[in-house]
Amino acid sequence: MNVQLAKRVNALTPSTTLAITAKAKSLKEEGHDVIGLGAGEPDFNTPQNIIDAAVKSMNEGHTKYTPAAGLPLLKKAIINKLQRDQGLAYEPNQIIVTNGAKHGLYTLFQVLLDEGDEVIIPIPYWVSYPEQVKLADGVPVYVDGLEENEFKITPDQLKSAITAKTKAVIINSPSNPTGMIYTKEELLALGEICLEHNVLIISDEIYEKLVYGENEHVSIASLSPELKEATIVINGVSKSHSMTGWRIGYAAGNKAIISAMTNLASHSTSNPTTPSQYATIEAYEGPQDSVEEMKDAFSQRLDIIHQKLNDIPGVTCLKPKGAFYLFPNVEKAVKLTGYTDTDEFVSALLEEALVAVIPGSGFGADNYIRLSYATSLELLEKAVDRIHHFVESKAAKETV
Numbered sequence: 102m103n104v105q106l107a108k109r110v111n112a113l114t115p116s117t118t119l120a121i122t123a124k125a126k127s128l129k130e131e132g133h134d135v136i137g138l139g140a141g142e143p144d145f146n147t148p149q150n151i152i153d154a155a156v157k158s159m160n161e162g163h164t165k166y167t168p169a170a171g172l173p174l175l176k177k178a179i180i181n182k183l184q185r186d187q188g189l190a191y192e193p194n195q196i197i198v199t200n201g202a203k204h205g206l207y208t209l210f211q212v213l214l215d216e217g218d219e220v221i222i223p224i225p226y227w228v229s230y231p232e233q234v235k236l237a238d239g240v241p242v243y244v245d246g247l248e249e250n251e252f253k254i255t256p257d258q259l260k261s262a263i264t265a266k267t268k269a270v271i272i273n274s275p276s277n278p279t280g281m282i283y284t285k286e287e288l289l290a291l292g293e294i295c296l297e298h299n300v301l302i303i304s305d306e307i308y309e310k311l312v313y314g315e316n317e318h319v320s321i322a323s324l325s326p327e328l329k330e331a332t333i334v335i336n337g338v339s340k341s342h343s344m345t346g347w348r349i350g351y352a353a354g355n356k357a358i359i360s361a362m363t364n365l366a367s368h369s370t371s372n373p374t375t376p377s378q379y380a381t382i383e384a385y386e387g388p389q390d391s392v393e394e395m396k397d398a399f400s401q402r403l404d405i406i407h408q409k410l411n412d413i414p415g416v417t418c419l420k421p422k423g424a425f426y427l428f429p430n431v432e433k434a435v436k437l438t439g440y441t442d443t444d445e446f447v448s449a450l451l452e453e454a455l456v457a458v459i460p461g462s463g464f465g466a467d468n469y470i471r472l473s474y475a476t477s478l479e480l481l482e483k484a485v486d487r488i489h490h491f492v493e494s495k496a497a498k499e500t501v
Contacts, residue, residue, distance in 0.1 A: 113232050117463030121447065125457040136484040137457040138472040141277070142345040143425070145398075148391040151342060151380045158379035167375050169367035170359070171198025171351070175378045178385040179351050186309075187320045189329065191353050197362050198373050198381075202307045202337035202350030205362075207233050208369075209303065209333060209352060212361035214239035214268060220303075221262050221270040223254045224465040225428065227277045227305070231465075239268070243465060248430060251419060252279040256290040263294070269301040272321060275308040278464045278471040279428045280421025282312065288321040292328045302332040307350075308424040310341035310392055313400045316422040322354070333358060340424075341392055342384040347377040399425050402474045402481055409485045410472075413492055425475045428461070432468035438495035443467055454491040456484045 118139060129135045170176070176196045183189040199205035206229070214220070214237040222230050223246045231241035244262050246252040259270065272291065274283040283291070295302050302321055309318040322332040337350030352362060366372075403421065410418050410427060415434030418427055431443060440446040447460040447470060461469030474481055 109236055109238065112235050116228060117444075118228070118459050121451060121457055121459065124448075124451055128451070128455065133455055135451070135455045135457060136476075136480050136487070138474075138476065138481075138484055139457050139459045140473045140475050142475060143340065143343040143395060144475045144477065145343045145391075145395050147344050147347070147380075148342065148384075150387050151344065151383050154383035154387070155347075155376040155380035159376050163375055163379055165375065167372040167378060169370075169372050170196070170363040171373060172375075172378045172382075175382050178382045179353070182385045183334070183353060187323045189320065189323055189334075189353070192356075194356050195353055195359055197352050197359050197366065198378060199337075199350045199352060199362075199366070200370055200373050201339060201348040202305070202335050203229060204348070204370070205335050205337070205350045205352040206230075206303070206305070207236070208362045208365055209335070209358070210234055210237040210239060212358065212365055213237070213301070217266055218268040219264060219266045220268060221259065221300075223252075223271070223273075225252055225276070225278050225461065225469070226271070226465050227273060228463050230271055240266070242267070246279075248419065251281045252276065252428070253281060253283055253287060254291070256294050259291055259294050260298075263298050263300060267298065267300055269303050270295060271303045271305060273305040275312060275318065275421075275423025277308065277424055278426050278459075278461075278466075278469075279419075280308075280424040280426050281419070282316055282318065282422045283321075285319045285324065288319060289324055292321055292324060292331070295331055296327055300331075302328070304332050304334050306334060306336045307340050309336065311396055311399060311425060312423040313396070313403060314422070318423065330355065338381050338384045343391075343395060344377075344380070344384065347374070347380055349373055349377050349381045399474065402478050403427075405478065406474055406481050406485060409482065409489075413485070413489045414496060415492060416488075425473055427472045427474060428464075428466075428469050429472070430468055431470050434492050435468075437499065438492055439499045443470060446470075449495075450488065450491055454487040456487050456491075 176193045216238040219240045219242045220234045234241045244254045322329045333354035338344040415437045418429035435446045444460045459471040
């Protein structure tokens, strides 16, 4: 049977991580000691009190459908969390619980965009932003966040990218893949531009709890009533509480948008998984010790690995302020080792040094690679030592 796939699916760009992931898996199955630094999830198990809450809910018979927008009790817990952490006040009809933050974003784009509508996406970006926009028949408009500005876009850049077709801009702080954070002043300046041009702000705050040192996370929605009205906050428990597999996220904001998202969810997913919702109530209302312990562990790893990474010839890396990724510039290292581009460099690194990292091309930044430090310090140090040796040995051969 000759099946004609929908144009929207054919327009998707294949994930750049798939080939690396598949090759790393194949090498592991052959018995090779591959160290994977591509993980987008904490290496800690979900805290026991959260697991216990899910089990308790199932034993009590909470295994049936819930409202499409989520349990009222969970909405209340999210509202309390937003008030407690960001000083934001929402009503239940301004909240939708989704099957992970990714599903929240997908649903938002589906109800927001018509064909040709533009969404401004800063580079480097999380790999799914442009693909989700394209799936909603929208047009991704890219703005370069330059390394000299910590990969963040400026008000002038934002203003220059806005057209009559601009519907929204995505702000991801702390950022995946760079770990950089927008300050209050920077957010206010960007927010003014958005308000002036009637551009919706999509604030992806999934890494908000993973912020290090004296840095702080600020939600742009908290800076003024006008900015709150112009912002849809996207968040969840995947990163903050190591609950990636539980698939619970949420969106908060404009009632009309949330209502449309709820209607769409009722015809697509019915509701988020019921035991996961009860687990998330415990995540937000129970002890937060595990969140702090995980953050402290990431911070300690970052301090050690960041310095070791910068000791590699041809590699320079800004120190992230949040999340659990490093995003080093390897342009000089690629040239030193004689490879034509970063993708080729990354492929050789895996095959010869047995270290799997993600090439920056997947994030719109060709001269970079992304390394996750969501693994043990022992493995991290071993992996960076391998990268160091790989670069030095290849560079020596190139100069002979």
